[in-house]
Amino acid sequence: MYHRVDTSGREYPQITANASRIPWQLDNDMSAMLPVMQTDIMLTYEEKTLIIDAKYYTHSTQVHYDYHTLHSVNLYQIFTYVKNKEVELADRPHEVSGMLLYARTDEEIYPENEYSMSGNRIEVRTLNLDGDFAMIKEQLDGIARKYLGVNAAPL
Secondary structure (H helix, E strand, O other): OOOOOOOOOOOOOOOOOOOOOEEOOOOOOOOOOOOOOEOOOOEEOEEEEEEEEEOOOOOOOOEEEEEEEEOOHHHHHOOOOHHHHHHOOOOOOOEEHHHHHEEEEOOOOOEEEEEOOOEEEEEEEEOOOOOOHHHHHHHHHHHHHHOOOOOOOOO
8 A cells, every 4th residue: 555655854865764673584495593783774775875883982992002993892783784785786777885883072083984894885974963953954965975875954
């Protein structure tokens, strides 16, 4: 059955935004004890999908011998989400990207990197929430433009 969705007042009515589960792409039927892959945010527009995992830590990187690195478990998580979504969409045109989005803290070093991993773009970036709404909105609009190629609906 077709349901009309009221998109009035939405900034991006063309984007589907939800917190989706990604099914494990298994080579057999053994799924016992596998954790659920529940995204924080999945944005989809036409053939493009951006999976965002939002994080907040006092320190957005870990330090080992004075060397800053990403929290490995977070990177493994977003990579796993992206690769399983990639396989799920293999029978149709698609582009799947992932993003670890950290709330910016007052640290001197914070992650702002974009990686190309096994054919997918994975970005690690911070979102500066210490400002007015227009500044925060511009950061989020930039993500929509960069990954989905869309602009906000005119008011």
